[in-house]
Amino acid sequence: DVKVTQSSRYLVKRTGEKVFLECVQDMDHENMFWYRQDPGLGLRLIYFSYDVKMKEKGDIPEGYSVSREKKERFSLILESASTNQTSMYLCAIYRGGHSQPQHFGDGTRLSIL
Amino acid sequence: GQNIDQPTEMTATEGAIVQINCTYQTSGFNGLFWYQQHAGEAPTFLSYNVLDGLEEKGRFSSFLSRSKGYSYLLLKELQMKDSASYLCAVKDTDKLIFGTGTRLQVFP
Secondary structure, eight states: OOOEEESOSEEEEOTTOOEEEEEEESSOOSEEEEEEEETTTEEEEEEEESSTTOOEEOSOOTTEEEEEEETTEEEEEESSOOGGGOEEEEEEEEOOSTTOOOEEOOOEEEEEO | OOEEEOOSEEEEETTOOEEEEEEEEOSOOSOEEEEEEOTTSOOEEEEEEOSSEEEEETTEEEEEETTTTEEEEEEOSOOGGGOEEEEEEEEETTEEEEOOOEEEEEEO
16 A cells, blocks of 8 residues: 655644645655645645655745655745645655556645734 | 646436546646545545546546547446545646546435
């Protein structure tokens, strides 16, 4: 079974705080992704990583950064949280290969007050 | 630009058949995925199409027409547990572009 673990299911932070969301996988997959999911907007890609220490911007990277120091761990960082970053955040992993799906973690519902 | 359209909501009756449509216009195409997402849970993989035609997997089937930029997910013998959101996603290189999802409610 594919295991993608996100550190928190629910998180409440204040405006201006630096927020870390962690994602850990046990599948040795190279590719990891961070999405946010909002009603009416679907899943939108924030950042992804093809390998350790590599990162690529997705469609909505503004206000976020990422860190991938080890293959199994991909962190999403909100440098200075704002209320418009209140959302569900989903981490996904992907082995590579055309027919291979991305596998998702359970998500972190983040509220910024 | 990238555009994926699917209906926002659908309702159906237990035991019935429902078809969820997805149309897409994307700059690249390396296949189309369907995911199921129950409320408050992670999306889970249902099906993958890269060639035209129908792929069948038990009660679920998925169809693709690349020339029309069109796919559908067919759910047969609906059960209450099929109430969920269904996400259509086009693969462009190694990235997925998602539609906004179709929320399906199954009534007894």
